[in-house]
Every structure is written in structure tokens, then in C-alpha cells.
Amino acid sequence: MTALDFKGRAARAMHDPQLSAALLRVKSHFVTGRNMAAARFADFETLRDRAAAIRRRSIARMPDLLERFEASAEAAGAKVHWAADAAEARSIALGILKAAGAKTALKSKSMVTEEIELNAYLEAAGIQPIETDLGEYIVQLRGEKPSHIIAPAIHLSKQDVADTFRSHHTDLDPERDLSQRNTLVREARVKLRAAFLSADAGITGANMLVAETGSIVLVSNEGNIDLTATAPRLHVALVGIEKVVETWDEAGTILRVLARSATGQDMSSYVTCLTGVAGEGETGPKESHIILLDNGRSAVRDTDRREILACIRCGACLNHCPVYASIGGHAYGSIYPGPMGSVLSPAIDGLKAHADLPNASTLCGRCEEVCPVRIPLPKLLRHWREDGFARHLPPRGERVGLGLWSWMAGRPLAYGLSQRLARLGLRTLAWMQGGRVRRLPVVKGFTATRTIAPPKGGSFQARWKGPR
Amino acid sequence: MSASPTAALFVTCLVDLMRPEVGFAAARLIERAGFQVVVPRQGCCGQPNYNAGDREGARKLARAAIAALEPFDIIVVPSGSCGGMLAKHYPELFEASDPWAQRAIAVAGRVQELTQFLAAHPLPETGKLPAGRVAYHDSCSSLREMRVHDEPRALLAAHTDAELCKLREAETCCGFGGLFCVKYPDISAHMARDKCDAIVESGAEMVVSGDLGCLLNIEGTLDKRGSAIRVRHIAEVLAGDA
Amino acid sequence: MSSRAAILARLRAQASAGPSAAAQPPYRPTPVDDLGARLLERAKTVLATGEAVASLADIPAAVARYLASHELAAEAAVAADLAGLSWAASGICVLDAPSRRSVPASVAFAPAAIAETGSLMLTSREAPWANLLADTHFAVVRRGDILPSLEEAVGRIGGNRLPRSLHVVTGPSRTGDIEQTLELGAHGAVRLHIFVAP
Known part of the structure; x- marks a missing residue:
């Protein structure tokens, strides 16, 4: 099984109506069952x-x-x-x-x-x-x-x-x-x-x-x-x-x-x-x-991801995960899917083989909320992201963007200027596209299924005049 | 000078950029609760870097935010997400030996999400604002990091005529996830679609939430579908701007 | 270096593996007065059935009633320590279990039971296959062998040495592997009936 094409497998899975129906049953059966058992x-x-x-x-x-x-x-x-x-x-x-x-x-x-x-x-x-x-x-x-x-x-x-x-x-x-x-x-x-x-x-x-x-x-x-x-x-x-x-x-x-x-x-x-x-x-x-x-287990024990070794393989984190519910298990390209898998699989096969997995999560925290042994899965996913970032695994554009942001967003002048540019850009796009932004350049994916109402007036900080 | 106590408003960069009106609504609410609002010069809390694995970049931004916020005893954030970064993640951001660690912990302890703050510092009675059928969307970080659930509902009940609609799978993420929606747009869109299906099914006329990220995601998806459901930040609703 | 030595050496070298949490106090369920009643009540929640009998002698007739009410053949494999009961008088044909390991019905003692979960404990000492393979499993448990928890049942059965296998059976066999929908009798018993005997 190759882990090279996570996004492709995920896209295919989301277009499979039978899989979607099956994944609805995970929610209705396992999630309800777990809640009732915990309450009893x-x-x-x-x-x-x-x-x-x-x-x-x-x-x-x-x-x-x-x-x-x-x-x-x-x-x-x-x-x-x-x-x-x-x-x-x-x-x-x-x-x-x-x-x-x-x-x-x-x-x-x-x-x-x-x-x-x-x-x-x-x-x-x-x-x-x-x-x-x-x-x-x-x-x-x-x-x-x-x-x-x-x-x-x-x-x-x-x-x-x-x-x-x-x-x-x-x-x-x-x-x-x-x-x-x-x-x-x-x-x-x-x-x-x-x-x-x-x-x-x-x-x-x-x-x-x-x-x-x-x-x-x-x-x-x-x-x-x-x-x-x-x-x-x-x-x-x-x-x-x-x-x-x-x-x-x-x-x-x-x-x-x-x-x-x-x-x-x-x-x-x-x-x-x-x-x-x-x-x-x-x-x-x-x-x-x-x-x-x-x-790979003894090696992960020596890292800040060691708590994944506490996992008892109940599957609750899969059952409650909105990403798993969208794409199912096969898309992960690992026999351990879902949140626990996204932490464990890179420990077994190396992060390069599963570079997408720790990133393909909104860190919504529902997995940690239901984990019977309280593994802080979002935190462990973030630790893998840190590992990947240190090894320059994310695409260059993302790394440069984050570097620029951390330089700029802590400096009032640069931050203010960036906000003005962004607002100008969004308003121009919206003006060109009929009142709302319908196609963003670079991050095209966001506007594939959404539009954006452009911001009105100046930024909050530019207009805030202190207490009235 | 007024003798009223002071609260710092950390407006968040998304509000600053995209929806300044949410910031002004939040400021008016804090004032109505009897506080003087101060908006210290601010940038980003560092969450995008933190969640992308760029801990050093996050620390850089956190140091600037901590320095700006530490003079204040109360720090109000109109976002569970940025609030969660400040309150929950700042204490873990620095090595224990780093002098910034103690300062981060001190700031974290004074952070309140807007509805938490308003629940603790009630607004004066002003009659019921019109709101209609409302679906309240709990952002994941409000719900799980800031432990906010009852506060926005109680505020809506006290100050508006909102009729709360039951939202199926209310505790499921809307798919925004910060950089997630840019890096995995297909999965994000799928999750947003499920969330918007649930919102439409609920019969709501307006979706309300405490996090602008979720709101932009939901509003953008509903608009693309041609839905007329309004999407508002809780601050706008409580301030009578909805 | 052998893998054993290498793995253990690596684990031992990891000072960072964190402090050891304190040992947890053992969990024990809230005590109940009547363990037999609790066992049957819990067993019903997992789709088993059961009844208390006044004496072992009542079991053949009860088995006959059960089989008849489910429109099943009046036949069963019977464990040696129950073979002396009057099976023929109740119209039950006793099957020879060892010769055919899959039997339609089986009657045997369970050496222990667990009130907390409505479970039976079978062991390798009593040749558990007939019970694991039967479509209908009649388990006989003496009141004195019903223990409050799994841990206490393991302690009772284990003594100085645990049997090679312990089988803690909670309700009939089941699977949800087809469309997450519960079906009984995947590999083990389709029906499980418990007799609580004095």
C-alpha cells in the first residue's frame, strides 16, 4: 500500500456514495452506543x-x-x-x-x-x-x-x-x-x-x-x-x-x-x-x-509522542473523527486509520511515508474527548507536525508563508500594512467577481465550495479610537 | 477618568481583517458590562504557526502578544479558537526554564472568551432583541478548550427572542480548522457540507457562533448554495447588530 | 545483540519515558445482596436468558421446555458431571459430544460466573469446545460459584495456576460486521441459557 497519494484517495472516497452510507452507520451505531454505555x-x-x-x-x-x-x-x-x-x-x-x-x-x-x-x-x-x-x-x-x-x-x-x-x-x-x-x-x-x-x-x-x-x-x-x-x-x-x-x-x-x-x-x-x-x-x-x-514502538517511547503507546485500540477516536467520517479508513493508506493511526503510523513506517496524516486533522479535539485512556491525540498530532516542520517536510510555500507571518504579525507596522493589502486584494477580487470573492488565487480550494464576503471599511485596529 | 475596571480586548487577526464590526460589537458589550475597553496594539496569537508545527514562529508571535496583554487583569477574546491558544496552549508553548513560560502562564490565566466574560459580568436589561429561529454552532475550541457551552445559549435567552433550533451533530467540527481548509480543501468542504446540511435541516433562519473562522466557512458554503440563512457572530447578535 | 537484548536495552536507556504513575486501586463493582439475581438480570441485557432452579434435578425438564419452546430437537450433549440426571425421562436424547464436536445443544457446568456483567467463565479444564461450538448453550452455575467481578473470578479459578484458557462468555455470540447490524450466532452460541443452581 502506498501512502503517496492521500489526497487522491480521500477525494475518491468522498465520491463513493456507498462508503458515505457506511460511514453514517459508524456515527449512528458506534457513537450512540458509546454514549449510552458511558452514561449507564x-x-x-x-x-x-x-x-x-x-x-x-x-x-x-x-x-x-x-x-x-x-x-x-x-x-x-x-x-x-x-x-x-x-x-x-x-x-x-x-x-x-x-x-x-x-x-x-x-x-x-x-x-x-x-x-x-x-x-x-x-x-x-x-x-x-x-x-x-x-x-x-x-x-x-x-x-x-x-x-x-x-x-x-x-x-x-x-x-x-x-x-x-x-x-x-x-x-x-x-x-x-x-x-x-x-x-x-x-x-x-x-x-x-x-x-x-x-x-x-x-x-x-x-x-x-x-x-x-x-x-x-x-x-x-x-x-x-x-x-x-x-x-x-x-x-x-x-x-x-x-x-x-x-x-x-x-x-x-x-x-x-x-x-x-x-x-x-x-x-x-x-x-x-x-x-x-x-x-x-x-x-x-x-x-x-x-x-x-x-x-517503532520503543523509538516512539523516547519522544513526546510516547502516550500513543497507551492506546488500547478501541476505535472510539475513529468513530468520533469528522475526517474519518468523511473519507473512511482506506484513504489513510495505513492499516491504523483515524486519529490514533495518524499518530501511530508515522512511528511505525516513518513520517515521510505518512506525511499527510498528522496534518489532515482540524484538531477539533473530539478524539481526545472520547479516548478511554485520555491520549491527547491533537497534541500528539501537533508534535508530529513539529517534527515534520523541523525536517522541512511541508511544501516550501507553506514554510515561507509561516515564516513571513511570524515575522510580520508581531510587528505593528508590517502587520498593519499586510492587513491593508489583504483587504484591498479581497475588495478588488469581490468587485471583479460580482460583490463577493468567488475565486481566490493561490488557495483556490477554499473558494471551490465557498464564497467570501469582502471586508468593509478599514481594519478594526485602524478604526479603533479608544474608549468612548 | 472613569473609575470602571479595565478589560483588554484581543480582537483576533481574523476579526481585525475580515469583520471589524464583530470587534466593535464586542467592545460595546464589554463597555455595557461596566468595563473600560482597552485595545493594546496586537498582531496574531501565533496559532497558525503553532498548529502547523512551527513552534519557534509561534513563540515569536506569542512573545509579542504576551508583552501586549500582560498589563491587563482581564483579557477578553471574541473567539474560542484564539482564546484557546492563549489560555490553553501558551502555558505549554515555552520550555519550563524559559522566562517567558511564567509570563505565558500568567497571561493564560486571565483570558476569557467573550461569552464567558459576559456570563460573569452581566449586561444590563434592555428588552429582547429580535433574533428568530437560531442554530447555535459551538466551535470546537470553544467547546473543548474553553469549555464554553451554556454561556452563549443563556445570553441569547436573556437578551434576545431567539428560538434555539436543535442542530444534529452539534458537537461535530464544521471543517474550518485554520490552515486545514486550505491544505485539505476537499475534506474541509465535505465537512462544511455536512454541517450546512444539518443547519438547513434544523430550520434555522440564522446561524450564530463565537468563532469567525467557523462563521466564514459556514457563511461561504451557505452562500455558494444560494441559502438565505444569515450567519452572525454572537457579539453582533447581543449588540443588536444582527 | 539479540532483538530481545536490544529492545530491552533501548527501553531501559530511555530516562525520558516519564515518571511511573501511582498504582491504581482495583475496581470492584458495588456489592449486591443476591449475586444470582444480578447475574440473570445482567445476562438478559446481553440477550441471554436464564432461570434459577431449586435443584439440579430440575434441569432436564427445563432444558426440554426450552428446546420445545424454540422448536428445537430434544437432544443435547451433556457434560459428564451432569450425565447422571434423568435426561431420558425428560425426553432429551443425550448426544455423544467427543465424536462430533459441533453439537446443536450442550449442557455443562460453568465453573464460575460474574454477576457484574452477566458472564460465565469456562476453562480448558472442562473441555469447553462443546459449549463454544453448540448452537444452544445451557450453562449451569452454582450460586457459590458466582463472583462479583471478573478479577475475583480469575482469582477463584486461578488459584496457584491459571488454566491454559479462560473463556469469559457474556451473552450469545454476535457480530455487527455486516452493515453494523447485530446478528447473533457468528461462531459461538446462537442462544445462551443460564441455570442458577443451589
Whole structure:
């Protein structure tokens, strides 16, 4: 996926009526759900304060907690691996699967596996990954990427899903009725059930690592994670190093804010907690690996953007973002879209690959207002802009303009002169264009959909004569 | 000389340039609230530079603004956006070791958005001004940085006959975003379109807000559509200029 | 240097990573008198159903009533520790679970439940697949196994060592992946019915 043409992708997305309809559902379902869930809880703001403190404490103590997690997990029989980047994580995962002779691998929805583009890598090596989350399964069949971190197929309609199933489930009656959502859900259930009972390996991500017991915690609503992580003989989890917390008490608080912020549920339908390997008389895999992925996370921890590591991937910032609501997830050119993605993606792939993302925000602050762990996303976006400005990434015209403005707007004479020139310019344009400015030179975009009433008379400061 | 207390008016460069009448309306309101208005020589608060990542440029402008504003105990700003820059971002603008940091914090603590100021310093009763069906647009910075929500509504209720229309997605950004509307005009226009759809649906005859940036965005979009809905700053409405 | 050593060394070298916030007091839900009633009340909000039974012996008839009222076949896989109940007398055909892992209905004890959220806790010690794969999941929980919160349930089940897997199940399986519209029974149970037993 290239990040070179953000504006082009955004423009295309905004001209897609089906996407617009889908994005309206994000507002009506997720936003309403989150508000109602927050209102039902006696003191959600205090719970958020606690969750925020827990995540910051975890980030501050990351090296100690990761070592403790590793020791506990290995004591319980899992094997912990460390991967510096995407390539190393892929290679470790493939090595484990190959050593176990796995040919098929179930997958539950995992943003980290999307981040490292694991599926394509496994397929090239002859291992078939099977996405089991319904939304991921649909986008996998279509050869697409998820467009939302918790609702991967949010950009698609029921009809798209029906068409996808009809063209891929070729063993079924091509004339079957797929007009109902529950028929589609049932068809996927039956298709995937066979895979659950026969696959060699299960690959998951993790929502949290609990250091005190070496456990990984995952949430889902479908129940696919429970099956993915327990039915095959081998389990591999890929997890970002920032996901660690110390205790179950901490994990419990995070779970309480997570589901409420994500889907408006008080608790996700399935919370799956995995510790080590199956012992004598237990159901589950006898072999379990946890791959801890850095991929830019430790580096961002050393910057003024470190708070992004507190993110618990609930998606609330996407759901409440007016830019996401306009352009959807794919336009971002990163598998982490929306405000959290615009902070995290440059940390992973470098700012040059995503130079538009921190800028493509009005900094309206709604994301920060709903973030369950109170990440100051507008501030972090601004820090990326500062980083970009220091590296001369914005276009030359913008940099020169800002430099000129900061020189001029603090000097009364120069400022006054610039105001007079601007007013003269606007009035001249308006006079030429029938009373209002209808076409601005240079910043043509503003007047493509707007007009400007020219200012009347002199500037305020030129006319202000002091107290009357 | 009058014995009335003094308030500095930070008029904002957008008002200074585009809509001086908003500045005069604000000044009249502050006077009616019993204050003597002083307009110190002023330029820009530095927000465009700050939000574009040019922290040094923002500091340059902030130093000039701080020097101009620090003699005053009350600083009134007819904008949540510029008010938010002064009140919320100035304290974080300078390194803690920089002597300007303390001066920035001192100025920040004295900044009030116009409707906050008018809520704390009531205007004398003057009968109800005509306003009609009004949609109030909360600017994002008024709402989230200055925590202004009830004040403009209470002022409209007290001083005008405004009938407030319910605005769908009232807390969603209008798409102005300062330089955003220039750098990402398509996305900005899309957001402005959604906002104007909501305004038209609300049945309002007039949109009122406390931020000129939002108002220019909304007014320009409505005019391009040929809408007759009037767009006014809250200062103009309360001053009887609407 | 291994990646492990490099990552840990880099993290340790970052003095700027900020002071550690204070440990938070654990959250516990407001205490309630009747955990069983709370569990059932919460379970209903997540589209599960449930009832209190006077004794385990009442369960086969209740299962038969439930299946009949939903026009489902009178058959279910039954966990070993409930197999001794009089299933045949209630007209329930007991299915052999291990031979076919997907079953239309399953009846089993849940070793713990969570009143706060109306959740059940299943574990790898009791072979949870039948319950995870069944279309209709009947969960039996003893009053003494209902705990106020998730944290307390993990503590109770964990003891010295946690099972390999804990499955905290809150209502039937669901998905909103098609047009954000809720559909039940994505992969797990389509219907979940809870019996609170003495």
C-alpha cells in the first residue's frame, strides 16, 4: 500500500456514495452506543482516569513488565520471542509454523498481523491463513485491507458481502437466497466451522499481556478467538510490546473501558485469557508461542509522542473523527486509520511515508474527548507536525508563508500594512467577481465550495479610537 | 477618568481583517458590562504557526502578544479558537526554564472568551432583541478548550427572542480548522457540507457562533448554495447588530 | 545483540519515558445482596436468558421446555458431571459430544460466573469446545460459584495456576460486521441459557 497519494484517495472516497452510507452507520451505531454505555456506568470519567493511569504506568515500567511477563509465560510453558521489526516477526512466525509442519493457520482479527503483512508472507511460503473474524474473512476473500480497526468490513454493504460469498463459495447453490444478513452470517459460520476443526495452527493478536501470570487477554464478540486459540495443536500470538500491564486488576479496568468505548457494550461477548500451554487433562494446544513486536514502538517511547503507546485500540477516536467520517479508513493508506493511526503510523513506517496524516486533522479535539485512556491525540498530532516542520517536510510555500507571518504579525507596522493589502486584494477580487470573492488565487480550494464576503471599511485596529 | 475596571480586548487577526464590526460589537458589550475597553496594539496569537508545527514562529508571535496583554487583569477574546491558544496552549508553548513560560502562564490565566466574560459580568436589561429561529454552532475550541457551552445559549435567552433550533451533530467540527481548509480543501468542504446540511435541516433562519473562522466557512458554503440563512457572530447578535 | 537484548536495552536507556504513575486501586463493582439475581438480570441485557432452579434435578425438564419452546430437537450433549440426571425421562436424547464436536445443544457446568456483567467463565479444564461450538448453550452455575467481578473470578479459578484458557462468555455470540447490524450466532452460541443452581 502506498501512502503517496492521500489526497487522491480521500477525494475518491468522498465520491463513493456507498462508503458515505457506511460511514453514517459508524456515527449512528458506534457513537450512540458509546454514549449510552458511558452514561449507564456510574462514574465512567473516574474509570477512564484509572485506565489512563494504568496505561501510563505500564508504559513507564515497560522493560520490567515485559521481562516479568516473559518469565511468567515461559514458566507456564509458552515460548516468548522478541522481534525488532516486521521482517523479524514474520520470519519467527513462519519458522514456528514450518517446524510444526503447519499447512493451514486460523487467524483471529489482529492489527499487528496486518501491520506486518503476515498473510501474504505466509501464503508465499505455502501456508494458508484463514481469517475467522467475519469482517476479516470478508475482506480476505475480497483481497482488501480492513478499513476500521474493530470493524474491518465497515465499508461494505450487505450486497457486497452476498456477491463476495457467491463468487467464493462456489460449492454452494449459486441461486441461493443471500438477501438477509443472518443468512450470510450463517453461511460464514458453516464454512469456517470446518476450518476450525481441521486447521494445524491458530494465530492471534492480543489486547493485553498480563505480566503477573504471563497471560494474554483477547476480546471478541463472535467467539472466533476462543476457537482459533484452542482448537489447533499450535498457537502463535503476535503482540506489540506496548500491550503489557502488570496485574489482573489492571487488566479488568482496561476491559471495562475497552468494550464501552468500542462498541458500547459493558463487556465484550468473549474475553479469552491464555496462559502457557495445556497441561495434563486440559483442552488446548501443547505448543504456544508469543512474539513480542517492537517495530517503532520503543523509538516512539523516547519522544513526546510516547502516550500513543497507551492506546488500547478501541476505535472510539475513529468513530468520533469528522475526517474519518468523511473519507473512511482506506484513504489513510495505513492499516491504523483515524486519529490514533495518524499518530501511530508515522512511528511505525516513518513520517515521510505518512506525511499527510498528522496534518489532515482540524484538531477539533473530539478524539481526545472520547479516548478511554485520555491520549491527547491533537497534541500528539501537533508534535508530529513539529517534527515534520523541523525536517522541512511541508511544501516550501507553506514554510515561507509561516515564516513571513511570524515575522510580520508581531510587528505593528508590517502587520498593519499586510492587513491593508489583504483587504484591498479581497475588495478588488469581490468587485471583479460580482460583490463577493468567488475565486481566490493561490488557495483556490477554499473558494471551490465557498464564497467570501469582502471586508468593509478599514481594519478594526485602524478604526479603533479608544474608549468612548 | 472613569473609575470602571479595565478589560483588554484581543480582537483576533481574523476579526481585525475580515469583520471589524464583530470587534466593535464586542467592545460595546464589554463597555455595557461596566468595563473600560482597552485595545493594546496586537498582531496574531501565533496559532497558525503553532498548529502547523512551527513552534519557534509561534513563540515569536506569542512573545509579542504576551508583552501586549500582560498589563491587563482581564483579557477578553471574541473567539474560542484564539482564546484557546492563549489560555490553553501558551502555558505549554515555552520550555519550563524559559522566562517567558511564567509570563505565558500568567497571561493564560486571565483570558476569557467573550461569552464567558459576559456570563460573569452581566449586561444590563434592555428588552429582547429580535433574533428568530437560531442554530447555535459551538466551535470546537470553544467547546473543548474553553469549555464554553451554556454561556452563549443563556445570553441569547436573556437578551434576545431567539428560538434555539436543535442542530444534529452539534458537537461535530464544521471543517474550518485554520490552515486545514486550505491544505485539505476537499475534506474541509465535505465537512462544511455536512454541517450546512444539518443547519438547513434544523430550520434555522440564522446561524450564530463565537468563532469567525467557523462563521466564514459556514457563511461561504451557505452562500455558494444560494441559502438565505444569515450567519452572525454572537457579539453582533447581543449588540443588536444582527 | 539479540532483538530481545536490544529492545530491552533501548527501553531501559530511555530516562525520558516519564515518571511511573501511582498504582491504581482495583475496581470492584458495588456489592449486591443476591449475586444470582444480578447475574440473570445482567445476562438478559446481553440477550441471554436464564432461570434459577431449586435443584439440579430440575434441569432436564427445563432444558426440554426450552428446546420445545424454540422448536428445537430434544437432544443435547451433556457434560459428564451432569450425565447422571434423568435426561431420558425428560425426553432429551443425550448426544455423544467427543465424536462430533459441533453439537446443536450442550449442557455443562460453568465453573464460575460474574454477576457484574452477566458472564460465565469456562476453562480448558472442562473441555469447553462443546459449549463454544453448540448452537444452544445451557450453562449451569452454582450460586457459590458466582463472583462479583471478573478479577475475583480469575482469582477463584486461578488459584496457584491459571488454566491454559479462560473463556469469559457474556451473552450469545454476535457480530455487527455486516452493515453494523447485530446478528447473533457468528461462531459461538446462537442462544445462551443460564441455570442458577443451589
